[in-house]
Amino acid sequence: MKIAFFSSQPYDKVFFDKYNRNFQLEYYETALDKNIVNVLNNTEVVCVFVNDKLNGEVIELLHEKGVKIIALRCAGFNNVDLETAKRLNIAVCRVPAYSPEAVAEHTMAMLLTINRKTHKAYNRVREQNFSLNGLLGFNLHGKTIGVIGTGKIGKAFMNIVKGFGCNILAYDLFPDKALIDQGINYVSLETLLKQSDIISLHCPLTPQNHYMINAEALLQMKNGVTIINTSRGGLIHTIDVIEALKSKKVGALCIDVYEQEEKLFFKDLSENIIEDDTIQRLMSFPNVLITAHQAFFTEEALSEIAQVTLDSIGKISNGKMAKNAEVMLA
Template sequence: MEILAFGVQADEKPLIEAAFHGHHEVRCLDVFLTEDTAPLAAGHPIVSTSVNADLGARVLRTLADGGTRMIAQRSTGFNNIDLDVAERLGLTVARVSFYSPYSVAEFAWTLAMAVNRRIVRASNRTRDFDFRLDGLMGRDLRGRTVGVLGTGKIGEAFTRIAHGFGMRLLGWDVSPNPACADLGMAYVDKDRLLTESDVVSLHLPLMPATRHLIDAAALKAMKDDAILVNSSRGGLVDTEALVTELRAGRFTGVGLDVYEAEAGLFFLDKSLEVVEDDTLARLVTFPNVVVTSHQAYYTVDAVGQIVATTLRNVLDYTEGRRSENVLVPAAP
């Protein structure tokens, strides 16, 4: 059976081909799954998709009409998939429920440190042989307060790094993580966390209850000199409200690896085009903001685990097994 994989990055392709060798043929496409590209899947019972694929109702119907019966998403998040429609169409959907939490946690701290110590500004200056220190002063993290919204596997890994820095730990989650509590984390309500934290980092899934969790009111509650990091899902932050606060001169820094309207932009080369997203265009102009292209997970360790799990999901489907990664089971 030939499996069609959409949205495959150049670094990812050899890992996918090596993993599937001896099991199934796999054809890797660098284009993302959209309404325009969905017809390419015709005749492929199984397709694999990336986190920015469009798996709304119209795309799912196109896939089903073309003979697709199983979707193996290469990500933990699945807010891009209309699961109800998939179930009605008889499509099995599986995801990667776990991969290296250290990849994202370490990158979140990379963003925090980059804006705290003005790394991008310093690097740009030295390329022009400007070695002044004006405007590059940062702050020690030791003794300061970090607020972690979401203390699952990634949030825990992020907290362990913060503990190593010697920071005061505040957490917010529907249920406390005992491992974080053992590190000295105090679980508090969201308002207190935002008010007291010098660094706020988001490690939550995107769902209706968490969309724009960091809205205008939440942003106003934060310290004027706080650092905000989002390496989870773009929709957790109201970007328009964030731009408003940045224009008012607030925040030491903001590090974003995700953006709520990133589909159709991230993972693509838009350097020769006019980007029509005025909010993103404004966001990247602030000197205290670093935006990266949803790369926090992008380590050989994490991607290797993602690919291995995707293969297992495919084999489970073809061999009639059910796993914890299945979001929509096979039709009876």
């Protein structure tokens, strides 16, 4: 069986080749869209990432090419038209839990960096500037951190936060009883927005929560709030957050995801002129920290992604139930 990888990077080849035993693997650096489908030949599986667009038209073309399985090497599946896949009897599988600690640890790393300004201190010292002016931070101990989304990553982040002595407020459409028993305080979204010093997003992107951090939500927050997003770019209305940064309503912003990231992330654009004025505006703020969808990027996570993806493809192709399949073959 042949698997075609799209939006592939050198590290994808390293880890999938390492764990592959049964499949023929082909790697394409380009993203999957309607214009690239014609490269497929006798391919039953496509393996895609967060910025590949699998709308109804693309899935129809994949079906015509004989594709039977769409494998996402990520947790989110908002970029796939699941209804069309189901109608055409194409199985869709994903990796819902590839080392949640990787994302949670990166979230805390971003928070510590933006707060204690270690990135600026590093550059200063290399230039023999040992001044502390402009590097003032605040203690995390005793601060209230609001966690939106209490799945595996949200839980892992809360475990880290507990070690810093923070107060935790949680919001989720489906509160976790085990977390409640551990003393986690679930509150309404409005209460979380009003009472949190720091807000961290750990929820999937759905039509219902698209732009959940918008002008109205920002008005409810404390002045000087810190916002962290390591989930999906579409959770934040970027223009609204820029206005809140300008007015100092938002004291700091950390994002590992960006709504228009498919045009930027995972590419070396150091010799290019970036035409995205919004990301350029964000990068101009001294209190904004951006990483390029890096939170998942650990050896443990990449190993898990490769193993789970290949295992799911193998089980689905043999007519067996794959626990990570979102849509099964009829």
